[in-house]
Amino acid sequence: MILDLHNHxxxxxxxxxxVENYCQWIRKREIPLDGFVLSEHxxxxxxxxxxxxxxxxxxxxxxxxxxxxxYGHVLVFGVNEAMQDAFDFRRIDLPLALVLxxxxxxxxxxxxxxxxxxxxxxxxxxxxxxxxxxxxxxxxRNGGSRASEDERALHLAEERGYRGVGGSDAHxxxxxxxxxxxxxxxxxxxxxxxxxxxxxxFEAVSWKSTSTS
Amino acid sequence: xxxxxxxxxxxxxxxxxxxxxxSLANVRRFTHAAGMTFPRFHDxxxxxxxxxxxxxxxxxxSQGILAALIHRWAPSARILRIDTVFRSPILVDSxxxxxxxxxxxxxxxxxxxIDLTIQNEAHESPVVGTATVAL
Amino acid sequence: xxxxxxxxxREWAGSTFDTAExxxxxxxxxxxxxxxxxxxxxxxxxxxxxxxxxxxxxxxxVGRRILPDNFPRLSDGFGFDAGKCVTVLGPIRPGDxxxxxxxxHDIYTKTGRSGTMLFIVHRMEFSNQRGESVSIVDWRMVQRxxx
Numbered sequence: 001m002i003l004d005l006h007n008h009x010x011x012x013x014x015x016x017x018x019v020e021n022y023c024q025w026i027r028k029r030e031i032p033l034d035g036f037v038l039s040e041h042x043x044x045x046x047x048x049x050x051x052x053x054x055x056x057x058x059x060x061x062x063x064x065x066x067x068x069x070x071y072g073h074v075l076v077f078g079v080n081e082a083m084q085d086a087f088d089f090r091r092i093d094l095p096l097a098l099v100l101x102x103x104x105x106x107x108x109x110x111x112x113x114x115x116x117x118x119x120x121x122x123x124x125x126x127x128x129x130x131x132x133x134x135x136x137x138x139x140x141r142n143g144g145s146r147a148s149e150d151e152r153a154l155h156l157a158e159e160r161g162y163r164g165v166g167g168s169d170a171h172x173x174x175x176x177x178x179x180x181x182x183x184x185x186x187x188x189x190x191x192x193x194x195x196x197x198x199x200x201x202f203e204a205v206s207w208k209s210t211s212t213s
Numbered sequence: 214x215x216x217x218x219x220x221x222x223x224x225x226x227x228x229x230x231x232x233x234x235x236s237l238a239n240v241r242r243f244t245h246a247a248g249m250t251f252p253r254f255h256d257x258x259x260x261x262x263x264x265x266x267x268x269x270x271x272x273x274x275s276q277g278i279l280a281a282l283i284h285r286w287a288p289s290a291r292i293l294r295i296d297t298v299f300r301s302p303i304l305v306d307s308x309x310x311x312x313x314x315x316x317x318x319x320x321x322x323x324x325x326x327i328d329l330t331i332q333n334e335a336h337e338s339p340v341v342g343t344a345t346v347a348l
Numbered sequence: 349x350x351x352x353x354x355x356x357x358r359e360w361a362g363s364t365f366d367t368a369e370x371x372x373x374x375x376x377x378x379x380x381x382x383x384x385x386x387x388x389x390x391x392x393x394x395x396x397x398x399x400x401x402x403x404x405x406x407x408x409x410v411g412r413r414i415l416p417d418n419f420p421r422l423s424d425g426f427g428f429d430a431g432k433c434v435t436v437l438g439p440i441r442p443g444d445x446x447x448x449x450x451x452x453h454d455i456y457t458k459t460g461r462s463g464t465m466l467f468i469v470h471r472m473e474f475s476n477q478r479g480e481s482v483s484i485v486d487w488r489m490v491q492r493x494x495x
Contacts (some may be wrong), residue, residue: 013456014298016342016343018317021316021326024224024225024316024317025225025316028224028225029225042458046409055334072459073459092459092464093464119457119459119463146337172341172342172343173316173326174304174316174328174330175341231385233385234383234385239383240383242382243380243383245379246371246375246378246379246380247380247408248376248408260372272429272431272432273404273407273408273432274383274384275385277381277386277404278435280384280386280402280404281381281385281387281402281404282385284386284387285379285385285387287386292488293436294431294433294434294435294436295404295434295436296431296432296434297431299430299431307427332388339445345386
């Protein structure tokens with residue numbers, strides 16, 4: 001099963017893509033995706049209901065968040081009320097250690113994203129201030145990152161034994177499907193995704209060189 | 214070039230790509246017309262003194278290039294809104310490439326949404342955006 | 349540096365802080381269009397009966413003040429240009445006199461490649477000499493907080 005784990009819709013302040021258009025694009029371009037995750041900036045979108053689109057397009061459409069920490073941005077999978085009570089998703093200065101601990105305690109998985117980028121990525125912060133315990137998975141393939149930034153992320157993953165996921169970081173429709181994650185088992189919902197991420201059963205894939213965008 | 218009436222445009226249709234002229238001479242022409250006096254746009258040495266690798270293309274010129282891309286594809290198109298994000302500079306005298314693709318159609322309004330990108334020679338996308346266009 | 353965004357918004361967002369007038373020149377319209385690669389004569393030929401400004405021509409304008417007087421400076425200078433959104437409401441012709449009213453439309457923070465950033469959405473609303481609205485330009489100015 002192949003999912004794009006990192007995308008933004010018009011719900012994010014800098015997103016310009018409507019979710020239905022993502023679905024249409026995937027089908028029109030015959031991108032071999034089984035679904036995608038909407039990881040909106042600094043919030044969890046509890047309101048939008050994509051079940052009709054899922055049925056119409058035969059895609060899994062899952063919801064997550066991208067939060068901002070003192071070690072860069074982090075994708076949060078398995079968001080629930082307990083997690084939202086534990087820390088304020090709107091803040092731009094969350095302690096990474098707090099996010100990792102509380103997300104884990106509340107049954108989710110926190111994945112530092114685009115770790116190879118300056119300032120918003122974890123690598124530079126690790127180098128400057130040392131590592132933070134609790135990281136198990138990082139985003140090693142990001143559709144909006146430069147090749148050197150992905151290389152930096154891959155190197156960190158190898159060095160520290162982290163597993164790697166892929167996501168497009170799409171903010172416009174045509175950028176979905178640039179980087180993805182392949183899972184050996186079916187993912188029917190966020191529960192399955194969290195379980196697979198915790199079990200380490202996945203691999204990051206870059207489709208950037210073959211992407212139609 | 215495809216037909217450019219609303220009924221002829223398809224979701225996913227790609228606009229013919231454009232390789233815009235961002236030579237120093239042309240950027241100077243633009244900055245003069247736009248009243249932009251900052252030397253970082255029309256003087257390589259001055260730009261380097263500001264820590265840039267060379268003179269840079271003004272963001273609104275990139276936006277204008279993307280509008281021209283749309284007009285070349287559909288001469289009768291009316292751009293209702295154009296929204297661009299300037300992620301990093303495009304260098305003067307480089308060879309960027311502007312592309313667009315139709316990503317939504319609104320049958321009630323006869324408008325289309327177009328994803329817009331300017332790629333640099335490293336295949337990065339320093340300028341991305343969207344436009345709403347009436348056909 | 350702690351930035352109280354809600355306070356900034358309460359104090360600064362919404363009110364017009366600057367009004368400026370501009371006269372539209374045929375030569376500027378033509379050269380702006382040609383430099384961007386326009387080929388259609390209604391954008392490039394001042395003698396065309398429908399000659400007009402390209403959609404984002406108004407994005408070139410700044411008022412007499414870029415920010416309100418006494419707006420707190422969080423970085424040196426006004427910051428950098430993170431993007432512009434232009435909404436086209438009507439044609440702009442040579443010889444038009446447009447009036448632009450500026451206000452702060454929104455303020456928010458996020459972290460990016462440049463660190464912690466304060467986004468100020470500066471809105472300019474343009475009307476012509478007949479009082480017709482012709483354009484709205486939203487300019488996302490980014491100030492990087494001094495560390």
